[in-house]
Amino acid sequence: MRSIAIGVVFALSFxxxxxxxxxxxxxxxxxxxxxxxxxxNSRVLVRIMAPNASTVKLNFWSGPKMDMVKQxxxxxTATTPPMAPGLHYYTINVDGAEVSxxxxxxxxxxxxxxxxxxxxxxxxDYYLPxxxxxxxxxxxxxxxxxxxxxxxxxxxxxPGYDASKTRYPVLYxxxxxxxxxxxxxxxxxxxxxxxxxIASGSxxxxxxxxxxxxxxxxGYVVPDLSGKPFGSPGFxxxxxxxxxxxxxxxxxxxxxxxxxxxxxxxxxxHRAMAGLSMGGxxxxxxxxNHLDLFSYIGGFSGAMNVFARGNNSLDLNTAFHGAMADxxxxxxxxxxxxxxxxxxxxxxxxxxxxxxxxxxEKAGIQHVFYESSxxxxxxxxxxxxxxxxxxxLFQPVGQPSSVGHGK
Amino acid sequence: MRSIAIGVVFALSFxxxxxxxxxxxxxxxxxxxxxxxxxxNSRVLVRIMAPNASTVKLNFWSGPKMDMVKQxxxxxTATTPPMAPGLHYYTINVDGAEVSxxxxxxxxxxxxxxxxxxxxxxxxDYYLPxxxxxxxxxxxxxxxxxxxxxxxxxxxxxPGYDASKTRYPVLYxxxxxxxxxxxxxxxxxxxxxxxxxIASGSxxxxxxxxxxxxxxxxGYVVPDLSGKPFGSPGFxxxxxxxxxxxxxxxxxxxxxxxxxxxxxxxxxxHRAMAGLSMGGxxxxxxxxNHLDLFSYIGGFSGAMNVFARGNNSLDLNTAFHGAMADxxxxxxxxxxxxxxxxxxxxxxxxxxxxxxxxxxEKAGIQHVFYESSxxxxxxxxxxxxxxxxxxxLFQPVGQPSSVGHGK
Numbered sequence: 154m155r156s157i158a159i160g161v162v163f164a165l166s167f168x169x170x171x172x173x174x175x176x177x178x179x180x181x182x183x184x185x186x187x188x189x190x191x192x193x194n195s196r197v198l199v200r201i202m203a204p205n206a207s208t209v210k211l212n213f214w215s216g217p218k219m220d221m222v223k224q225x226x227x228x229x230t231a232t233t234p235p236m237a238p239g240l241h242y243y244t245i246n247v248d249g250a251e252v253s254x255x256x257x258x259x260x261x262x263x264x265x266x267x268x269x270x271x272x273x274x275x276x277x278d279y280y281l282p283x284x285x286x287x288x289x290x291x292x293x294x295x296x297x298x299x300x301x302x303x304x305x306x307x308x309x310x311x312p313g314y315d316a317s318k319t320r321y322p323v324l325y326x327x328x329x330x331x332x333x334x335x336x337x338x339x340x341x342x343x344x345x346x347x348x349x350x351i352a353s354g355s356x357x358x359x360x361x362x363x364x365x366x367x368x369x370x371x372g373y374v375v376p377d378l379s380g381k382p383f384g385s386p387g388f389x390x391x392x393x394x395x396x397x398x399x400x401x402x403x404x405x406x407x408x409x410x411x412x413x414x415x416x417x418x419x420x421x422x423h424r425a426m427a428g429l430s431m432g433g434x435x436x437x438x439x440x441x442n443h444l445d446l447f448s449y450i451g452g453f454s455g456a457m458n459v460f461a462r463g464n465n466s467l468d469l470n471t472a473f474h475g476a477m478a479d480x481x482x483x484x485x486x487x488x489x490x491x492x493x494x495x496x497x498x499x500x501x502x503x504x505x506x507x508x509x510x511x512x513x514e515k516a517g518i519q520h521v522f523y524e525s526s527x528x529x530x531x532x533x534x535x536x537x538x539x540x541x542x543x544x545x546l547f548q549p550v551g552q553p554s555s556v557g558h559g560k
Numbered sequence: 561m562r563s564i565a566i567g568v569v570f571a572l573s574f575x576x577x578x579x580x581x582x583x584x585x586x587x588x589x590x591x592x593x594x595x596x597x598x599x600x601n602s603r604v605l606v607r608i609m610a611p612n613a614s615t616v617k618l619n620f621w622s623g624p625k626m627d628m629v630k631q632x633x634x635x636x637t638a639t640t641p642p643m644a645p646g647l648h649y650y651t652i653n654v655d656g657a658e659v660s661x662x663x664x665x666x667x668x669x670x671x672x673x674x675x676x677x678x679x680x681x682x683x684x685d686y687y688l689p690x691x692x693x694x695x696x697x698x699x700x701x702x703x704x705x706x707x708x709x710x711x712x713x714x715x716x717x718x719p720g721y722d723a724s725k726t727r728y729p730v731l732y733x734x735x736x737x738x739x740x741x742x743x744x745x746x747x748x749x750x751x752x753x754x755x756x757x758i759a760s761g762s763x764x765x766x767x768x769x770x771x772x773x774x775x776x777x778x779g780y781v782v783p784d785l786s787g788k789p790f791g792s793p794g795f796x797x798x799x800x801x802x803x804x805x806x807x808x809x810x811x812x813x814x815x816x817x818x819x820x821x822x823x824x825x826x827x828x829x830h831r832a833m834a835g836l837s838m839g840g841x842x843x844x845x846x847x848x849n850h851l852d853l854f855s856y857i858g859g860f861s862g863a864m865n866v867f868a869r870g871n872n873s874l875d876l877n878t879a880f881h882g883a884m885a886d887x888x889x890x891x892x893x894x895x896x897x898x899x900x901x902x903x904x905x906x907x908x909x910x911x912x913x914x915x916x917x918x919x920x921e922k923a924g925i926q927h928v929f930y931e932s933s934x935x936x937x938x939x940x941x942x943x944x945x946x947x948x949x950x951x952x953l954f955q956p957v958g959q960p961s962s963v964g965h966g967k
Contacts, residue, residue: 183673185785185786187786201657202656205614205655206655207612207614208612227656245657247610247613247655248610248611248612248613249609249610249612249613249634250608250609250610250616250652250654250659251662252654252662253659253660253666255658255672256672258673259666259673261590261666264590265662266590266662266665266666282710284703289698289699290698291698292696292697292698292751293696295694333591367591375592378592379592379594379595
């Protein structure tokens with residue numbers, strides 16, 4: 154009986170905590186939108202007007218999937234359990250139509266302009282605008298001889314860039330599959346992360362280029378993939394074709410354009426590339442195929458071995474043109490190889506990256522393995538990756554092989 | 561009988577024209593999205609998956625409102641009559657939920673991230689990226705002592721800015737109600753319009769600043785307007801409060817910040833302001849209250865008299881601190897007063913602006929009245945305004961009073 158009574162007390166206190174009634178509009182909402190709301194327990198309350206709908210469902214892509222409940226005023230609501238901190242993509246399914254929430258800022262993810270809600274992380278202000286000098290983000294357009302089209306990219310310039318005459322190193326920073334070149338600024342808050350890091354003195358002033366990760370060679374006809382699920386074979390073929398086109402566009406057109414347009418230090422010792430998920434795969438492909446151009450490499454939840462391995466194993470002696478066959482030569486040539494993962498990522502992704510880390514360790518390949526505690530295949534993981542990765546770039550001394558943890 | 565036969569022939573030929581089957585994905589779609597499509601007759605075919613919906617409606621905000629028809633595969637489709645050229649906002653109503661089309665780029669309009677479809681205009685390439693030098697659009701953040709917050713703005717810098725040491729004039733260019741500072745670039749293509757105008761030599765190189773038109777003074781609590789229709793009394797009060805805060809932020813914080821951050825010519829002879837709709841109202845309010853700061857004024861479908869008039873009449877002798885009481889002095893002081901309107905705008909808007917034009921003519925106030933032929937209260941009107949307005953800015957000779965037409 155005693156244990157039951159304690160159970161009841163616990164349950165009651167949990168209810169009280171849940172009914173704290175301190176829901177506030179999310180910082181990711183559009184101007185004046187009252188919903189979605191987040192409370193101090195990191196629960197999210199979503200609401201949409203759909204007076205004539207039969208079934209409305211809430212779909213957090215890396216989180217809860219819930220039936221929404223119809224209210225007397227024709228709205229539908231759902232409250233999630235406590236969620237991990239960070240920005241969580243979601244859509245709402247109204248009688249079979251998978252749509253965005255009009256109350257949310259639209260973020261480009263999943264190949265469309267989706268909704269997302271920002272769940273604050275207690276004590277974490279490294280990605281918020283602070284009272285420090287702010288860099289600018291420039292939109293640039295360049296004509297690509299590879300794609301035969303005008304292409305759009307974003308470029309972060311640190312706060313001191315305009316007033317100086319100095320040249321700076323460059324980080325190429327790529328979004329994930331289904332996202333675009335706006336992701337690192339809009340979702341990732343990369344500009345604020347870098348503003349804060351640079352202001353603290355921990356990170357070298359740098360130029361950060363965020364390119365559009367999709368490219369098609371001039372004349373290539375994209376097959377109609379409407380109706381096919383994202384990730385099915387047709388998508389993989391398109392992705393491989395596009396990764397090749399992207400590699401050519403980046404190395405033959407974008408990098409020369411950036412080096413011509415901005416005051417860069419245009420050599421491999423002052424050029425880094427990193428990316429998340431698909432952008433991590435692109436980073437491994439581009440950098441290992443062009444080690445004459447890059448010396449810092451970051452994979453944020455990015456699988457290295459998707460394209461390099463046959464039959465589920467990565468042979469480090471032959472992979473990537475044998476770049477890792479000699480660990481000592483590799484460590485001299487590549488100043489930083491970063492492998493990051495969130496501890497709550499889906500098992501398949503997590504194990505793939507952990508296996509890669511283990512393979513690298515076993516082969517004696519110098520690298521940094523970083524685990525983001527309690528986060529999934531989502532932006533909070535990648536914000537933390539950037540926060541830890543950027544200070545290690547373009548520093549005069551080499552980086553030791555180490556294992557990091559953090560939130 | 562003969563007239564009936566001719567009618568049938570006409571109907572048939574119309575059907576043939578309608579069934580031209582040359583529908584192509586709109587340029588405003590997200591990557592790979594096959595719908596919406598536009599045909600050579602400027603008809604728009606919209607499609608959304610909603611297999612379990614009872615009623616799906618297509619809602620072009622300044623165009624057709626149509627029932628969509630369910631197809632065997634669970635999608636719903638509708639094809640519009642031929643539409644005017646330009647970018648048309650729309651939403652789709654799925655069983656009472658007014659939502660965006662996942663196939664469309666999201667544009668911030670109507671206070672949310674809405675859909676829009678680009679209907680090409682035959683022969684019009686002035687807002688398309690061409691093989692000319694491209695300027696950059698910079699995102700800037702500044703801390704406002706008026707709002708007590710970080711504010712975001714976009715700044716267009718013409719292609720020659722970085723390589724020169726020269727100082728340049730500035731145009732402040734404002735979006736409409738329900739839109740934000742991204743509107744002139746995303747929807748309006750202002751950067752491409754200016755690239756093309758500057759490349760042609762018709763327009764002076766200039767800096768264009770696009771600020772967020774919503775501001776609230778620090779401590780001001782925005783009333784909950786959820787559920788109230790846009791434009792109802794609560795909105796007007798908020799808008800007036802915000803216009804005052806916006807005026808202070810622009811004149812006390814933003815302009816000094818821009819003059820400090822960029823190589824501007826920081827005097828009234830080299831500073832212009834223009835805006836569309838609500839942005840036109842803001843332009844009139846800010847410029848006429850600060851003629852010490854501005855000498856070029858553009859109202860694109862913007863009512864001048866909403867705040868200046870009582871009882872439905874605008875007394876030019878007293879309005880705006882009597883700035884127009886002396887037409888000769890006004891013409892010497894204000895180098896350009898531009899009043900633009902689309903010939904197909906809603907009657908109330910069109911008549912308000914035509915009345916203003918007539919009042920100015922009668923009072924002998926030098927101005928340019930521009931009518932965009934066949935376009936409504938939409939972006940094609942404002943793209944044309946900008947194309948005609950920008951070449952008249954910062955030119956050495958005064959502008960004659962004239963009436964323009966064009967498409």
